[in-house]
Amino acid sequence: MNTILKKSTSFYDVYERRPGADKLTTTYCPGCGHGVLHKLIAEALEDFGVRERTIFISPVGCSVFAYYYFHTGNVQVAHGRAPAVATGLKRAHPGSVVISYQGDGDLAAIGTAEIIHAANRGEGITVFFVNNAVYGMTGGQMAPTTLIGQKTMTTPRGRSTDNEGFPIRMSEIIATLESPVFVERVMLADTKSTMHARQTVRKALKMQIEKNAFSFIEVLSACPSQLKMTPSRSKLWVKEVLEKQFPLGVTKDISQEFEGRSFARKNVRPEELTGILDIETVRVNPEKIAQFKDKSINEEIKIAGFGGQGVLSLGTVLSEMGMRHNYEVSWLPSYGPEMRGGTANCSVKISNKKIGSPLVANPTILIAMNRPSLDKFENDVVSGGLIMYDNSLIDRAPVRDDVDIIPIPATKMADELGNTKAANMIIVGALIVSKELMSQQVVLDSLGDVLKRKNLVVLNQKAIKRGAEYIKNRKK
Ligand SMILES: Cc1ncc(C[n+]2csc(CCOP(=O)(O)OP(=O)(O)O)c2C)c(N)n1
Incomplete structure (x- = not known):
């Protein structure tokens, strides 16, 4: 049997950044995990037949331009606010598949409040959290997930617990909340781990499509440019160093027992409002x-x-x-x-x-x-x-x-x-x-x-x- 490899239809045919621009390639550096994760998500959306009702939220960070690639609905949001915007989108469009895609600076620093509360409410969204232990887009500053001793632009002598505290393990924090249904940390370090990540991405999206469930997938990922390593070396680093601080695996999975959350929005009819709010309707004589x-x-x-x-x-x-x-x-x-x-x-x-x-x-x-x-x-x-x-x-x-x-x-x-x-x-x-x-x-x-x-x-x-x-x- 011949297998034809082709680009997912969840991607645009041409990544046209500016109309007429001659650069039609992606914005990601060689070896970056974002492109790989994009691919896993795009494939799943195509396979599940939900591309047309998917809304992909691009954060502030290297993946800010995700809207150039995903042939889905797209919203680009302010730094850290993706889970809040995702909440609004999902509630306004319960039938849509909403993806909040965020880096570690975006999700675990400026956006900590948003993700905690969206997770705690158990919004029917899927969050992909790309943990590359650094601020990629802005030139390699320390992230909340930067490792102890790791040298970054803002920790030139290495992160110290005295000065910067410990790396934050977001998956573990999210898993302590009651509402999240599926929380797992995966990595993109080699073929095997990527294939496992593929399954996890699919499961998380399925949870949303079938049960309106909140899932949180942390993806350990390489940033060769900011780590100042070759792509292959940086992947080894993910496997041998990053993973030690952020152990892989499922931190929470109640998908079996979770029966699902209704997709239907409970709409209040105007005539019910006065009773609910315990107020009287004021009527003014129309003639007046x-x-x-x-x-x-x-x-x-x-x-x-x-x-x-x-x-x-x-x-x-x-x-x-x-x-x-x-x-x-x-x-x-x-x-x-x-x-x-x-x-x-x-x-x-x-x-x-x-x-x-x-x-x-x-x-x-x-x-x-x-x-x-x-x-x-x-x-x-x-x-x-x-x-x-x-x-x-x-x-x-x-x-x-x-x-x-x-x-x-x-x-x-x-x-x-x-x-x-x-x-x-x-x-x-x-x-x-x-x-x-x-x-x-x-x-x-x-x-x-x-x-x-x-x-x-x-x-x-x-x-x-x-x-x-x-x-x-x-x-x-
Ligand atoms: C309100 C606000 N503060 C700061 C910035 C600058 N900024 C842009 S991207 C970024 C960090 C992105 O890092 P991360 O979320 O880890 O994503 P990555 O680029 O590594 O994928 C920061 C601080 C901004 N754009 N807006």
């Missing part, structure tokens, strides 16, 4: 909000001031009221390391389209309640946007001439009402009227449901009315 029904709204609002001015609650009131007008809303507070007297801020989106992200980088509306906020965010406002600022506290006007500007002495007006803290609600009243965003009546009627301190409802209703009147008089 009819005029806003077909309004095209897409406001991205940044509300900023100093702590104590109620900028966060200004945002929550706006988003709560937005919901009562059937808008899509988001509210994102920012608790940055702000200095005292500096800015506290939150981002609110109000839209009649679905909101992709709650982040507001370039607001359509800036509400500046103190000078540092105006200084900080004025330039971020989109051209044609609006800056509403408290001119009883801010001693300069915005300099932008391509945006609408509404000065409003909110703090002074609140003081006249008897409580400085109501300045934020003066802004609410002013904003909903100036942008014709919401029904003043609905906002006033709902305020009691929204505010935590019920004794302040009447005062805040007055403040909203004041703010609204201010704008109406201004328009006249």
Whole structure:
């Protein structure tokens, strides 16, 4: 019988790095383990017929370019974050086969938290952990798995336990957790060990495909370039030196007794939510909000001031009221390391389209309640946007001439009402009227449901009315 050896169909035909580039070879050095492991994975994906539903996650490290090779879905992630991204992918696409492929710097240094928690949750993903005892891509710095005495760029006299601690055995750590189903350490040192690794790769992927199980495969692998050895010498080193510190074998295997984890995501129907969260549905008489029904709204609002001015609650009131007008809303507070007297801020989106992200980088509306906020965010406002600022506290006007500007002495007006803290609600009243965003009546009627301190409802209703009147008089 003739055997035809050919490249797995899970690889692209041509490794085209940059369109038109003349270098169409791989990015790996001769003797590197990455290429071999890629091959074992690609073959398995083809044999199991899952290439089309596989998502391969490339890490930061020498395998960052895995997406040039694997003819699968590909995501390249930030350093160490592959298990977190894999979690999201698998949960959003339970039918996919998700591979988190990581080096020792990526998985055991910067990404230690991600892998521990993904393993602990038993996500239905397969993790391939390439342990070459060094940071390959960046020039051979010490990795958490670097051996004691091993010389690297950052341990020129050799790793010492006094200074750098002991090499971390990740497989053993992962195996102590309850959720992982299959954990094994293999090596790529010679034909025999590679053939065994092949079986292990297949078993781990099968576990995911059939049982939605979490598997962790550590692959001892050579990095001839950083070890400054020939490819064949570095493979011997894996077998004779590296393996002593990281013994091969299965550290955990409960695949027989593990019955599988459901692939189906438990989706909660919207009508179930109120019961689960123990909240009441708020219904607003449709007639009262009819005029806003077909309004095209897409406001991205940044509300900023100093702590104590109620900028966060200004945002929550706006988003709560937005919901009562059937808008899509988001509210994102920012608790940055702000200095005292500096800015506290939150981002609110109000839209009649679905909101992709709650982040507001370039607001359509800036509400500046103190000078540092105006200084900080004025330039971020989109051209044609609006800056509403408290001119009883801010001693300069915005300099932008391509945006609408509404000065409003909110703090002074609140003081006249008897409580400085109501300045934020003066802004609410002013904003909903100036942008014709919401029904003043609905906002006033709902305020009691929204505010935590019920004794302040009447005062805040007055403040909203004041703010609204201010704008109406201004328009006249
Ligand atoms: C946030 C961040 N920190 C640091 C780096 C620099 N960096 C790139 S690759 C790498 C280490 C990769 O080593 P390893 O995970 O062992 O993979 P290998 O290259 O050996 O395959 C580091 C520190 C980065 N790209 N991003």
